[in-house]
Amino acid sequence: MSATTLERNNKGTEKFSSNNEQQTTDAKIKVKNLDLFYGEKQALYQVSLDIKEKEVTALIGPSGCGKSTFLRTLNRMNDLIDGVKINGEIVIDNENIYNSSDVIKLRTRVGMVFQKPNLFPMSIFDNVAYGPRMQGIKNKKALNKIVEESLRGAAIWDEVKDRLKSSALGLSGGQQQRVCIARAIAMKPDVILMDEPTSALDPISTLKVEELIAQMKKDYTIVIVTHNMQQAARVSDKTAFFLNGEIIEYDETDHIFSMPKDQRTEDYVTGRFG
């Protein structure tokens, strides 16, 4: 056990030093030597990467490679699962998020959009106002303003403005997902994590969400997990390729897709496996 850990460590440190070169001072999220275990099973090995502010970072890789697991460490959603253990550090805005115990505050700063739209069985308005209300905002005017701004920010205001009081579950899947994005925006986060946000959507809705991501980039730092390599190429500035719980390559999206350094990355992006 100790021998393999050591080996992993060596590899990780190496990788980290090579990443160090591209490390910039304005990195919003800094991940260093992150190991994650589900009980005995290790799911992430020495993951290190820096995510710049107001950029879209895509995480790609085959199923089970750890990209979603990694994403969910960034707002500590893995805490919900019993037996998850983490080594290494994740620093967001110069604060190690696993040292501070205030996970509630972290999640108000780091929003999340899930694979399938998961609106609550409430009205559209109540869904978007849910987060702010739980923060103690009761003023009707303030809530109205937040809801409108958030829905506009998610490019869905025009479609739902006349039916804010009706059930959110009556919307189409694509509309629901954009209301989910509005719900995340309503918390005024800095970072938005998206876990395959378009995997349950039709091509037209997917396109709308992708356009939205491109717009949102100017206000938010976005990390998106995707199965769809074209999507990664279309929406992201940086791309990280995950394989078996490790980052194989992390670079500008253009580089990853046009001249990957690692053979495995090339095999994956050219569709030879995965």
Next chain:
Amino acid sequence: MRKFKDNFMLGLLWFSAFLTVAVLVVIVGYIFFKGFRLINFDFIFGDYSPVGHGGIWPMIITTIYTIVISLIIATPIGILAAVYLQEYAKQGRLVRVIRFATESLTGIPSIIYGLFGAVFFVTTLKLGMSIIAASLTLTIIVLPVIIRTTEEALKTVPLSYREGSLALGTTKLQTLYKVILPSAMPGILSGIILSMGRIVGESAAIFLTAGTVAAMPESIFSSARTLTVHSYLVTQESGDIELAAAVGIVLIVIILVLNLSATFISKKLNKADY
């Protein structure tokens, strides 16, 4: 040949369904046919008298007392216990033991509970044969029912609701109150309806703890007679099937009204929350 098999199976299915409905219709019809001649204003709202068929108003009131008191005690305890077991307790051996215990409790014949109630509540706690002693016994009888159904209802709340809520920086308690419990409400209510049925239908345990006094109870510390006990006693003592059937009709109507109103409330609640 296959056609024949198909038709034969269909016939069997149809026959089973028919039989079920037929049994219900026959029983209700028989009771109604036997007893309806006795039903009139005085019979229902009159005071009991040993001569003739007597009024059953005291028994109706006693029955309502036992329902209300048992549910007032059992519902909050049951729901809180289920929430603890399902949402908070570490899923380990202790929880498994508690679950096994509650499951076993539902299978114990009510006469055993009656004996326990007669020894513990009536004698040891010196409550005497009384409505309160019977209600406490009934509380123990329906508690496992409420815990089980609430647990099942909580289990059906999708994980995505919990994740969606927690990812917005809410506390566990807020998520429980605003998202989980409202979504589980229909299931919880059906558990309460089930319990009401159990209480109204109980006779052995009440017979041993509330006694058989056929008069309007002065308080919840008085001994009194519920409808089922009354029905049992008149059959036993005077063989008056007609009177027992008339009481049966009233019981059926009470259960029907309770069920319908509970369904109505559950629909209302659902509408309020979508």
